[in-house]
Amino acid sequence: MKGKPEKLIVKGKRLDGRKLDELRPVKIEIGVLKRADGSCYLEIGNNKVMAAVYGPREVHPRHVQEATRAIVRYRYNMASFSVEDRKRPGPDRRSIEISKVSRESFEPMVIKECFPKAAVDIFVEILQADAGTRTAGINAASLALADAGIPMRGLVSSCAAGKVDGQIILDPMKEEDNYGEADMPIAMVAPDNVTLLQMDGHFTKDEFKQAFELAKKGCAQIYEMQRQALIAKYGAEGKQ
Amino acid sequence: MSKDLAIPGDLLSDDVRLAGEGTYIEDEKVYASVCGVVDRGEKIRVAPLTGKYMPCSGDVVIGKIIDVRFSSWTVDINSPYEARLHISEYPKRINPGEANQHLGIGELIIAKVTGVDAAMRVDLTMRDGGKAIRSGRLIEISHTKIPRAIGRGGSMINLIKNETNCDIFVSQNGRIWINGREDMVTLAADALLKIEQEAHMFGLTDTIREFIENAKRDRK
Known part of the structure; x- marks a missing residue:
């Protein structure tokens, strides 16, 4: 890995040429896995993630099922080849935590009462990581859920804001995450249901507010792309 | 782009009385809960374009026997929930314990859904035009x-x-x-x-x- 660059922001542009409030390029494909009930492949910058949704289906083991509503399970997993140094496969502290917070970002939005005693299983595989994998995973999972026909109160969109060289930026990439001063991923359903808010590093109160507003704007942009992707997939079928 | 396509979270109406299938109500407004085609009939419903079959009373289904019990069969109906067919709902009279002589595991039947309760227990009947499928x-x-x-x-x-x-x-x-x-x-x-x-x-x-x-x- 390269050492810390002198400056992360040069003349108002970032290392990859983005403006401070610009997202990385996004690519979305819905319904890529035939055997899953819903699936989505998503790229944002150098992140590549695959989400698959199975369900509603029978719950195993039986004792975790709930009589009046569905349970939601979320597995976030990084492939061993997704990072520069091989990641030891299998769940670890970090991925268990991310699985938990990601699941919680969906739980209030999935209408669980529709499927008593059933489970909705979400699997997110990180194929290539470049900072912001949890947000990429949530964006992909949200579309996979819609593709599986699971009733939801809205599409969950997720995006991070950070701070590098004393400036607030949108959607940090690897270098900015590693050498920056703060990173704050959020997930939300428009217009103002925030379901995930994490923060790593230091913000002043004003910086926090500024970063939060910026991340919300990022989510709005992501939402528009998610919406277009769904219309591209289902628009033709909807015509009849 | 079709203007009649809705995705989850789309606002459909301000009149909660119109809320139909594939919608939910929040703050006195009706929103779409699934991806589908908006049907503005008597009620606003969103006809889903994906998703699993959810049994509904009155539906005629083709089921597969997956278990034979003392006085009923367990039937797979291509849904997250299994259905139950009691021997009294078989076209012919069957004595308890003799269910396996009429329908075995793996056999296919045409049956009608008579009821689905809150716990998603599904009951079937074959008395209403139902039959076993043994060819085709x-x-x-x-x-x-x-x-x-x-x-x-x-x-x-x-x-x-x-x-x-x-x-x-x-x-x-x-x-x-x-x-x-x-x-x-x-x-x-x-x-x-x-x-x-x-x-x-x-x-x-x-x-x-x-x-x-x-x-x-x-x-x-």
């Missing part, structure tokens, strides 16, 4: 495409029936039973799978008519 072929398509397979007023299904001389039974849960001459069954199955693939096309009935006629000509 079964295919499965997405239950959301079933209305297309039937066509307006049954136009599509009648076309396939007439062209192939097959008996075809379309059930609500996405399973279709076809019975007839072997090569014609294959043709009917291909046509139905083509309908599933191209459910969004205009003039689908004509496409299918052409498809069947071409296939028949090639065979000669």
Whole structure:
């Protein structure tokens, strides 16, 4: 890995040429896995993630099922080849935590009462990581859920804001995450249901507010792309 | 882009009395909860374009026996929930304990859903035109495409029936039973799978008519 660059922001542009409030390029494909009930492949910058949704289906083991509503399970997993140094496969502290917070970002939005005693299983595989994998995973999972026909109160969109060289930026990439001063991923359903808010590093109160507003704007942009992707997939079928 | 397509979270109406299937209510407003086509009839409903079959009272389904119990059968109905068929709902009188003499594991039946309770326990009956299927072929398509397979007023299904001389039974849960001459069954199955693939096309009935006629000509 390269050492810390002198400056992360040069003349108002970032290392990859983005403006401070610009997202990385996004690519979305819905319904890529035939055997899953819903699936989505998503790229944002150098992140590549695959989400698959199975369900509603029978719950195993039986004792975790709930009589009046569905349970939601979320597995976030990084492939061993997704990072520069091989990641030891299998769940670890970090991925268990991310699985938990990601699941919680969906739980209030999935209408669980529709499927008593059933489970909705979400699997997110990180194929290539470049900072912001949890947000990429949530964006992909949200579309996979819609593709599986699971009733939801809205599409969950997720995006991070950070701070590098004393400036607030949108959607940090690897270098900015590693050498920056703060990173704050959020997930939300428009217009103002925030379901995930994490923060790593230091913000002043004003910086926090500024970063939060910026991340919300990022989510709005992501939402528009998610919406277009769904219309591209289902628009033709909807015509009849 | 179709203006009638809704995705989860889309605002549909300010009148909560209109909320139908595929919607939810929040703050006195109706929103879409699934991806689908908006149908603004008496009630606003969103006809889903994906998702699993959810049993509904009155649906006629094709089920597969997956377990035989003392006085009932457990039936897979292509849904997240299993259904139950009690021996008293079998067309003939059966004594308790003799269920296995009439229907065994793996057998297919046509049955009607009589009830679904809050815990999603599903009850079936075969007394209402139900029967066991012991010949022919079964295919499965997405239950959301079933209305297309039937066509307006049954136009599509009648076309396939007439062209192939097959008996075809379309059930609500996405399973279709076809019975007839072997090569014609294959043709009917291909046509139905083509309908599933191209459910969004205009003039689908004509496409299918052409498809069947071409296939028949090639065979000669």
